[in-house]
Amino acid sequence: MFRSGGAREILLSRPFTQGVPETRTFPLPLWERLERQVLKEAGTQALLHGDPQGAEPLRKAIADYVNLERGARATADRVLVLTSSQQAMTLCANMLLDPGDRIFIEDPVYYGARRAFDAAGLECVPVRVDRHGIVVEQIMESPRKAKAVSLTPSHQFPTGAELALDRRLALIEWAARYQAWIIEDDYDSEFHYAGKPTACVQGLDRHDRTIYIGTFTKSLFPSLRIGYVVLPPQLVKPMTVARTLLDGHTATIAQLTLARFMEGGHFGAHVRAMRGVYAERLEVLTGLVNEHLSPFVESHVPIGGLQMPCVLTCDLSERAAIDAARRVGIDLLGLSALHAAGSGKAGFLMGFAAYTPAEIEVAVKKLASALQSVALQKRR
Numbered sequence: 001m002f003r004s005g006g007a008r009e010i011l012l013s014r015p016f017t018q019g020v021p022e023t024r025t026f027p028l029p030l031w032e033r034l035e036r037q038v039l040k041e042a043g044t045q046a047l048l049h050g051d052p053q054g055a056e057p058l059r060k061a062i063a064d065y066v067n068l069e070r071g072a073r074a075t076a077d078r079v080l081v082l083t084s085s086q087q088a089m090t091l092c093a094n095m096l097l098d099p100g101d102r103i104f105i106e107d108p109v110y111y112g113a114r115r116a117f118d119a120a121g122l123e124c125v126p127v128r129v130d131r132h133g134i135v136v137e138q139i140m141e142s143p144r145k146a147k148a149v150s151l152t153p154s155h156q157f158p159t160g161a162e163l164a165l166d167r168r169l170a171l172i173e174w175a176a177r178y179q180a181w182i183i184e185d186d187y188d189s190e191f192h193y194a195g196k197p198t199a200c201v202q203g204l205d206r207h208d209r210t211i212y213i214g215t216f217t218k219s220l221f222p223s224l225r226i227g228y229v230v231l232p233p234q235l236v237k238p239m240t241v242a243r244t245l246l247d248g249h250t251a252t253i254a255q256l257t258l259a260r261f262m263e264g265g266h267f268g269a270h271v272r273a274m275r276g277v278y279a280e281r282l283e284v285l286t287g288l289v290n291e292h293l294s295p296f297v298e299s300h301v302p303i304g305g306l307q308m309p310c311v312l313t314c315d316l317s318e319r320a321a322i323d324a325a326r327r328v329g330i331d332l333l334g335l336s337a338l339h340a341a342g343s344g345k346a347g348f349l350m351g352f353a354a355y356t357p358a359e360i361e362v363a364v365k366k367l368a369s370a371l372q373s374v375a376l377q378k379r380r
């Protein structure tokens with residue numbers, strides 16, 4: 001667990017740290033006002049221990065939101081409020097499976113999921129991802145069964161593929177037949193730029209085999225530390241008990257403030273506003289990458305999310321490109337390490353959401369000249 005390095009995110013956000021939302025324009029005065037209302041009404045009651053399953057008003061607001069926006073089938077009593085998606089994945093890995101059990105994971109895969117599964121002693125079986133998401137035939141035809149599959153269906157991490165509807169349905173049938181679990185990480189589905197996203201797997205699953213994971217890390221701000229799961233009924237009690245062994249419950253004042261933020265329509269308004277901001281930033285980044293970085297990379301413009309994958313097309317190694325970027329104050333997340341050994345193309349992820357068009361322009365030009373210099377040095 002120690003050697004894996006954990007899943008801690010970079011603390012200082014600088015271009016192009018991936019997965020970070022814009023926080024500089026967050027409506028703090030409104031948040032502060034709602035928090036004051038919570039403290040005034042709940043008084044010292046808010047200082048005591050809270051319900052391990054989560055504050056009822058927040059569970060209700062989350063259920064309403066995922067039903068309306070994600071096509072889920074949730075009720076407040078099936079929502080468990082947690083600290084993060086990361087906690088949800090750790091909980092699933094330890095509660096639903098035993099050490100040595102097999103779990104199908106996407107290849108490439110989100111490092112936080114992989115590390116949670118490895119730390120729980122699971123045998124991760126990588127399954128190829130194409131432009132329609134995870135290749136389900138590999139799961140159906142696998143001679144050895146697995147107890148679960150872990151997915152990022154609305155926006156595959158890191159490729160950006162959206163899982164096709166027929167594959168979602170096939171996975172649900174597979175899970176029902178083998179009594180397996182589908183762990184659905186819907187980490188940034190709020191930010192879909194082209195049309196409406198497909199309904200989440202949980203909403204399509206009539207057999208109650210799906211654990212839906214959501215987070216406010218991207219849609220609001222990372223330090224909030226509120227994530228949640230929508231559980232099949234039979235898992236609500238065991239999962240709630242299990243979370244009491246980790247941290248008891250999520251901070252009550254933050255939960256109640258968030259509930260008000262959602263009930264008052266502010267969450268919906270914030271997400272809509274940020275969707276417009278991020279769509280523009282993605283367009284700016286795409287244009288600048290094509291203009292300045294085309295000798296080095298091919299961009300894969302995503303349908304949603306907060307980051308864009310770029311595949312290296314020159315003879316620079318991924319390591320050399322990432323190191324050159326870091327020397328000029330730019331963070332890139334390499335793609336190779338997210339793939340099962342030897343299977344992936346070299347490249348990197350560029351986070352764009354937290355940077356203004358002007359900041360993106362400066363950073364892309366800096367990156368282009370840094371890559372140019374290492375390429376020249378290499379040729380000498």
Ligand SMILES: Cc1ncc(COP(=O)(O)O)c(C=O)c1O
Pocket residue numbers: 018019083084085086087110112152157185187214215216217222226227
């Ligand atoms: C695929 C994916 N899932 C989950 C998360 C993290 O969410 P949380 O902060 O709630 O653990 C991230 C963050 O980068 C992510 O990329």
